[in-house]
């Protein structure tokens with residue numbers, strides 16, 4: 001009995017299998033990447049929630065399985081303002097995966113109490129030449145100085161991410177001149193996205209500010 005040919009003759013079938021496997025995950029990744037997650041106003045979030053009946057779940061690919069869920073508020077509750085709204089992929093409809101997606105206001109920093117406008121006031125203070133403690137005090141966040149130093153440290157640690165995102169949009173217009181690399185990054189951030197750079201960054205790039 002002739003043996004099956006081995007070697008190069010077998011590889012196309014294998015490649016085909018990989019492609020078949022990769023296609024749905026790439027498609028889901030594409031959907032996940034394209035789904036808008038940051039919005040400027042509650043009205044825009046509502047609009048997105050209302051169009052969910054036609055949406056494809058970025059996690060499982062189910063079509064039209066989303067159900068509105070709850071709202072996420074700033075610490076202290078509803079009177080302190082909205083952070084975002086959630087919907088979940090309904091399992092009871094027999095096709096969903098049960099996972100939630102959140103539509104955020106672009107002023108919300110995920111996982112932090114600090115808001116984008118407060119962080120931006122701090123950044124503007126630093127850019128104006130204030131010391132960290134003074135810039136934090138003037139940002140009027142109501143949070144301790146310790147949080148201020150932690151916020152500064154996070155900016156220092158994440159500046160390469162910010163720089164990469166900015167560079168993808170084009171090289172910075174000015175070079176050097178600031179006292180530290182962090183200040184150069186923050187200046188470029190402000191030049192690219194304006195006075196509300198942190199929330200505009202989230203809205204424009206559709207990703208969480210680092």
Ligand SMILES: [Zn+2]
Nearest residue numbers: 057060089097
């Ligand atoms: Zn799902």
